[in-house]
Amino acid sequence: MAGRKRRGAPLDDPVSSIYREMLAEAGANSARDGQSPLKRKRPGERSTQTPAAEGSRQQENGPRREEDAEEEEEEDDDDEDDGVEFEDVSLPTPTLQTITRNSDDEEEDEDGDDEDVPFEDVDFDFEALQSIPAPLGDQPKDLNLNLTAQKEAMTPRRSADRRKPVTKEEKSRRVEVHKVHLLCLLSHVSLRNRWCNSPEVQDALRPLLSGKMIKYLNPGSQLSQFGRTESLKNGLQQVGDMFRIKFAITERGIRRALWAEDSHQLQDYHLPDDIESTFAKDDFLEAAKSLKGSRDVGAQLFCALLRSTGVQTRLVCSLQPLACVPGAPTMPKLKNPRTPSKRPKADEYRAAMAIYETKQAESSNSTDTPSPRRRLGHPHAAAYHVPTIPSPSTVIARAPANPARKVIRGESPFPVYWVEILDIAHQKWQPVDPFMTRTQWKPKALEPPASDRDNCMTYVVVFETDGSAKDVTRRYAKAYNSKTRKMRIEGVGTIGSTAADSTSRTSGERWWRRAMRRYAKPWPTDLDQIENNELAADEAKEPMPRNVADFKDHPVYALERHFRRHEVLVPGAQPAGTVGAGNKGALERIYRRRDVRVARSRDKWYRLGREVKFGEEPVKFLPRRVTRKSTFDDDEDNDSDDPDKVGLFGDDAAGTPIYMFEQTDLYKPAPVVRGRVPKNKFGNLDVYVPSMVPEGGVHVVHERAAQAAFILGVDYAPALTGFQFKGRRGTAVLNGVVIPSECEEAVRAAITGLDDLDAEIEQERRTLKALRMWSRFLKSLRIRERIWAGADPDEEDRAEGTDLDKGKGRAADENMDIDDAQSDVTEEYFMEEDEEGGGFLID
């Protein structure tokens, strides 16, 4: 994008501009709405991956890369430079860690070659995308600063306004940053995943493997199904143990990003000195040779190692973005940054670590590893969790298996990166975490407890050898629907009041789908199908929450206490169970969300083109909105509760009656009879939805429709299609007219006639203009000929420009729009005019 110039709207907002860039890179054009994989790529278009290419491991980047080099010149030497990373971060946070932009190959196939709709959830100037100046990689420092600044700006102003910590704008900006961060992280992991395919890296690692290991990892087909899996597990165990000992964790890996609560936390903020130093592919290769680095790099190298043996291996990352919802933990407050009060904590930590290590040892010895119940409000929820010491950057040595190994203080005991291995015999992907939990085949053992500030499992994404990625969070999260979902982008951005409609997707859900679609394979393989079914089954198997809070916004279940104002239970709904609030509280009935419906007032239904049936009883009465109690004294007002007051009145006074969909019929407007279109008291006709066009009438949406109908003497009614609210006044929006259907043809003809007339007038105007130009031109030619008659031709040439300037000046006098930088060549002069309205010099 070096050649691209910055133009268009000023991109003053750092996040939005970064966002745009990320979108440009990571998804704007993947917004193809066809679900069918067939539609996703047109023939001839580069595809991310074809199923056939799956077998070929390391070649798949080759040809495409060259193609890219042609298209995106500045990105040709990508592997080193494109992966510019921003190791901003980490401790105390706003830990925006390790942001990478990988601007190479498959991520970059867009740039205006398709006419897709932009991301529907973001309203940004799509054209501005084309003018985005530089890739993020150009100025990593700036990006870093921008994001930091943005984060700072987004911190809740706590001290200033205690009671409104998060405004609506701030909330939505948080969501936006969350999205940006997700895209950055995806990009980062995608790059790391690609590095795992590097032949150099794999060659550097391969010597670590013994022949026995390789044999175990690739069991012969003569073994039984069970035997093959056992052999694979055995091999993985050996390789994992070996690699854990060989690889020294000397640096800090990715940590959960946290919001700062006030700007001071960011002012004194500095990166830990042991932050991961793997920035480019060279560093990665170096790490492979020296076997040193962060635990993340360790897991990545483990992935590369396994891939080098031919085992199908996915790189798995639990993305750690800045939270999009309030209530997430924030940066720890440092009371006195100067006082070294952290020293005593070291022993504490050591002790905790010792306990943790013992437990780990125990659990890895026994076949049954850590209980997966930690997360679900289990009494001993945090049993394994090492108390986090909110303090930066000191590395404490511990008796290490590997002499070079250090313990990174404050790192979560649960991994951020791990791998998934394909158990070919069972056609199943299985997780292997050699470093932290040291488990394999135990997806539920990898989720950190909710109290872990450093590691939060919200998005688990797997990257395959072919570069495709997939969201497999549901495999790992123990309470996806009740807990994890709420922290994800899907949990926010419910569309208005349709929450009761379980089939509708939230806007966040759509956004995430689109973001991930970019990394999807064009065709799901059979294996993917199997996996998808399993993930869906995992979700369905999720047990019902046992506490009240988890039922809030639950996609499957609902509690009456969490109903929205206009939500109502379908008659005859059977409770699916009961919960007690706490351990002693009245039992509440649990309903299924699909039994919850939205109810609307008569007027609302009318707006949707429906009419409440005769004799239907309202299913509920909406309490009237409490009028603004202005400056009454608090005591008086608050003591007498408003809901009570309302309840005392009769039903009619209680509020507006609302009805369910089933209580309504399609609204049938009065028909058009004898060419008379019915109208409301404003002379319009309500056409909120197409079905509200009366029988015998037709809705013609055109600006001139009314004019045409008027000219023809046809009875018509302007169509009222909605209201536009600005401030507190709603103004009617009229869109086209409704006319008797027998007149449609005539009216449409009249409309085209009017349009033609206009075009004709315009044409005439241009013709006139052109003729005037011609006459002026000829006149000036004549004058020139007379003046220069018999003069030296060279001199004539030199003076030509002057003469024409004269003519141009005259033209300008008559409002002829002529460019200042006019060429002195006659033809060009007129060519320019032609564009503006001459129209006489074509061909």
Added chain:
DNA sequence: GGGTACTTTG
């Protein structure tokens, strides 16, 4: 101490 539920407050 951590998790949960409820209340208060703008």
Added chain:
DNA sequence: CGAAGAAAGTACCC
């Protein structure tokens, strides 16, 4: 026209 909570503090339980 039309809508909606969320942060703290407190009490309670394992």
